[in-house]
Amino acid sequence: MDALSLRPDWRAMAFPERLLALRKERGFSQRTLGEMIGIHVTQVQRYEAGSGQPTLDVIRRLAVALSVSADALIFDPEERGPKGDDLKLFFEAVDRFNPEDKAFAKRVIQGLSRPARRH
Numbered sequence: 001m002d003a004l005s006l007r008p009d010w011r012a013m014a015f016p017e018r019l020l021a022l023r024k025e026r027g028f029s030q031r032t033l034g035e036m037i038g039i040h041v042t043q044v045q046r047y048e049a050g051s052g053q054p055t056l057d058v059i060r061r062l063a064v065a066l067s068v069s070a071d072a073l074i075f076d077p078e079e080r081g082p083k084g085d086d087l088k089l090f091f092e093a094v095d096r097f098n099p100e101d102k103a104f105a106k107r108v109i110q111g112l113s114r115p116a117r118r119h
Contacts, residue, residue, distance in 0.1 A: 015074060016050040022066045022073070023048075037061035 046052030063070040
């Protein structure tokens with residue numbers, strides 16, 4: 001086993017643990033991370049302890065500083081995106097479409113996902 005396989009998977013953690021794991025993985029102290037995103041170290045400590053929740057703006061700054069998406073910072077891997085493997089494969093295929101076909105597929109999916117109107 002290599003060192004990477006021994007590390008816990010931060011994506012399967014709750015937000016406070018995920019933030020702590022990402023910060024440590026990047027080699028930042030709480031103070032350094034706070035300075036990078038413009039908040040006091042006490043706020044970073046609260047977020048990691050689960051006793052405070054960051055604003056949307058702070059989540060955005062945390063994601064940039066930690067080089068992850070805001071979705072990756074907030075959501076478990078299975079909370080976002082299609083649930084079935086067949087849908088995942090479908091969306092991967094659509095992603096390879098040319099721009100015109102991709103736009104058409106997007107319109108079709110948006111039309112199908114709107115709630116039905118009652119007459």
